[in-house]
Amino acid sequence: MLKGHLDAIVLAALEAGPAHGYAIIETIKKRSTNTFDLPEGTVYPALHRLEQAGLLSSTWTTPPGGRRRRVYSLTKAGSAALADRRKVWGRFSQAVDTLLGGRAWPA
């Protein structure tokens, strides 16, 4: 389980530039050194959801001698959402770090 931070990860994957679904999955896998090997059934619906929400836009492209791809890009709202998600992640992870702490909490 990606625990609610999937959207942030997908949005971040598109920050460097437009990409299609399959490539996004590969990138996330590579960049996380296999920690996030996301099934397609996780990512594709997420992309649809994010597009529905206006955070992404997509266009079908067919590279010469290749299969058709749906290429997604961040919208303005998407960039803003990403910035927000980053803040949320920061606060969240900081809090969990504190709670899990290195050792037992002082009384």
Add this chain to the structure above:
Amino acid sequence: MLKGHLDAIVLAALEAGPAHGYAIIETIKKRSTNTFDLPEGTVYPALHRLEQAGLLSSTWTTPPGGRRRRVYSLTKAGSAALADRRKVWGRFSQAVDTLLGGRAWPA
């Protein structure tokens, strides 16, 4: 949403010693400086689930002139599970940090 890390947090809250549900909620709230103000409907079922799973054990106590409380303690399996969860969290948060990175990824 606590996104799947609730168990780790609750287990960690009991690492310093036994406590009852209400106190656990307060402790988590305080230690996270209000980031995690967990509703009872989240924590109590989690405690039951963890006890069911053998990670916690509980006993009813009635302090003199007080309400009855159900006090939970970590079992051995619970300590082991906590250690495991910490590792999972470490890998998870590290990967998300990398993916969200400070700036756009290099090509």
Add this chain to the structure above:
DNA sequence: GCCTTATACCTAGTATAGCTAGGTATGGAA
């Protein structure tokens, strides 16, 4: 004495996120 607040527990039902497991189809390699 009465009311509110804090303490302390509980659970039925709901929302939804992410995954499983299936399907379709093409291009290139063996």
Add this chain to the structure above:
DNA sequence: TTCCATACCTAGCTATACTAGGTATAAGGC
């Protein structure tokens, strides 16, 4: 020509956390 990698899709399941309700006692204000 068979298989794998690429590339997309979705129906349905499950588990998680939350909402929203309920019960009950102790302490403090008025």
